Amino acid sequence: MPAFAPADAPSLPLHVLSPDDLPDWLGGPGGAWAAWLTASGFEAGLGDVRLLPGPKGLAGAVIGTGTAKERARGRFGLAKAVAALRTGDWHLSGTLTEAAAKEAVLGWLLASYRFDAYRGTPAAEPPRLKLPEGLDGETLLAMAAGEYLTRDLINTPANDMGPEALQEAFFALADAYGASASAIVGDDLLAQNFPMIHAVGRASDRAPRLLEMRWGSEGPQLTLVGKGVCFDTGGLDLKPSAGMLLMKKDMGGAATVMGLALMIMRLALPLRLRVLVPAVENSVSGSAMRPRDILRSRKGLTVEVNNTDAEGRLILADALAYASEEPEATIISMATLTGAARVAVGPDLAPFFTDDAEMAAAIAAGAATGFDPVWRLPLWDAYEPMIEPGIADLDNAPSGGFAGAITAALFLRRFVDSPRYAHFDIYGHVPADLPARPKGGAGQGARALLYALPQMLDL
Template sequence: MSLPILPDRPAMRFATADAPLPLYVTEGPLPEALTPAQAAWARAQGFSGALGQVCVLPSAEGGIAAALFGWGSNATRARSRFPLARAAHALPEGVWSITGLAEDQLEEAALGWLLAGYAYDLYAKAPVPKARLVCPAGVDAARLEAIAAGEALTRDLINTPANDMGPAELERAIKDLADCHGAEINSIVGEKLLERGFPLVYTVGQASPRAPRLVEMRWGSEGPELTLVGKGVCFDTGGLNLKPGSSMGLMKKDMGGAATVLGLAHMIMALKLPLRLRVLVPAVENAVSGDAFRPQDIYTSRKGLTVEINNTDAEGRLVLADALAYADEESPDLILCMATLTGAARVALGPDVPPFYTDDEALAAALAGAAKQVADPLWRMPFWEPYEEKIEPGIADIDNAPAGGMAGSITAALFLRRFVTETERFAHFDIYGWQPSAMPGRPKGGVGQGARAILASLQDVLGLGA
């Protein structure tokens, strides 16, 4: 099945209307604009302004005149992202405008509404909200629509099952995205990987009949160079270290790093940021067959480092190692790596908060500030130098899966850092890529993490100007 890239989703765009219905957002007090009858109706309905509470107000003719949305308290809002996204599903069909929010709250509220319009409907019809929003005054509608479209692309790619999203299909999706924006594509497939110096990418994918590949996309001719590297393991059985069924059930999302950098790439290209973009996706399936790589095998990476395999289920860092080494050869201004890499990150921070790793203090500060600003949480974790010895097996330069199980996300990050030696600014993101249960603006299923924070930080990080 061919995945439609950036399908038309009216519910994820802003509407236009000469006289949109007002949505009054309030912490409790009823707006003065209400008629006495509407205020009495709201009180009779028990409207208190609690977060997410909705009350539709009638007109004198029996139609819909307006609605109230409870904004709750600072304490309740602190426990929820995109709370206004609830209104998109709760309100009746119509075009609405937000009234009552502070200027600095409008962008998050408007974006949350757009994100609530997402539904994955490739295999079955899925309901989308019929309530549409007029873009609030002072908010950049085109920017938010580009962000929403990029997030929708990420969700679509992750949600598509592995039978329809293998390495070839992921390559096809990248080509289609490139065609949308006039970008260039280069793919290295199958045994050509060995000829071109990507032995770890080939090794991880060699057991599958679906040939492994390294897909490269380039866009832009001026400005600083940004390289995005995304883990594209389209399904991960664990290899010979086979995962139990309970751990294998969500492995269609193991290409969530690739999906997220592609969503971010769309945002960057759609907004025509003044930079040179390079995207690298090692796309493989980690399968089981007589050709599968084995525990205690040793391979020489593109970087020249020898790698001992102590767990075939730690395959993501292997394919990323070759891709990062390739990225590093150009010494770009910034390399960002995104991967659904370790369960240890989820144990430490749960599904909502991805850790990121960088040695660059200014980059770390910019990412942390942007994450808070755009409600796209990130948390910095350390490249803890004393743990370096954990990834040094003695028989080879580096170990892909240190024994003991402790600090698994940190040791994975240290492993990846070994392959970036020529580029001064580097960050790695250990994302989950999945929303376990529906939340405002985020239905259950695939989800982007970190892309909006990165986008918001690029102006400062790369000096792109106003």
């Protein structure tokens, strides 16, 4: 779990310098290293780090903040210090705004994440940072802990993270924070009217299930719904081999709402939390759902299955209908749902959809505060006919290829009765190492939502 260096521990200074600050620093406090830094080409570029030698070994380090243009192009540049410094306790030295200090500290915590469960030799312990005065360390630690959980769940391969293992992690999270948790498993899904969750997961020998968690007894109700497809072969509309390589991350929505739930419970926010995760494996067998099958949903709407690889919206539909049976709730769904979202905004942005302007404004503000970029896309009513096949109420995979992320969000909206609803179409993966975001599983939108909740729910 992420941690700060103790306030009273001996620590080395990490001098934070902008290109404008550098000449004065070299002519003053940093004069002893002026020749060394000049010779090494240090110009205080974003994340550029140099160790500073001293008479007894290491005297500290310097890191550049870069230009405003550099900072605008990349988050968490100062987190590069974690890899460069390797170990020991450090403190920030220099003039930073509160926002810049917060970004530096959060980035440091996120860059300290290690996933070495499958390595023979554990990775070295990362360096620790002291919490600068004036920052809310509890919130920073909660956000990092939630992100660690999300990354761990996504990074775990599908042979060890099937529906049952996801349930175990879900129950462990509930137990850690005094929440209640339950599961509806296998054919009990049919008995309790979750037919589409059952239809998607029935082909696997690892039974489908619906996981539910409740926490808190007072305040407004927030219901989080996360897609938990623990592996997606595509079903009978089988994905090509290359298309399956990342499909252990298809439970990234579940992992992200679990990470957000951890943040909420750890910070004891004054709300009533409900978390729903339909957990399945989309497999191939004689009992798999078929193209052109027509499924009846919990809400009663019928759905023609025109692509068995568009299964995430089917399981979410039953869960969202269930969530809407408590009409006072604000509902948020998160899912690794469409490739169209990645084509639209790439891997670094999480598009979201809502009809509620106040929710949208709160989420956008939260994204800026939490260094967690999102982008609002429209629930474009003119595209509603695209999800109506004629033979059934809804089509799970409209033909034509246009506006795939929007039509998926419109499909989900059909199952939500609450007027306060937002849907996030996340990627859940970092394709290549970035500052504070190692290659692999990643949460998106959770920090934006954490900071949006006070405004969204009037906490």
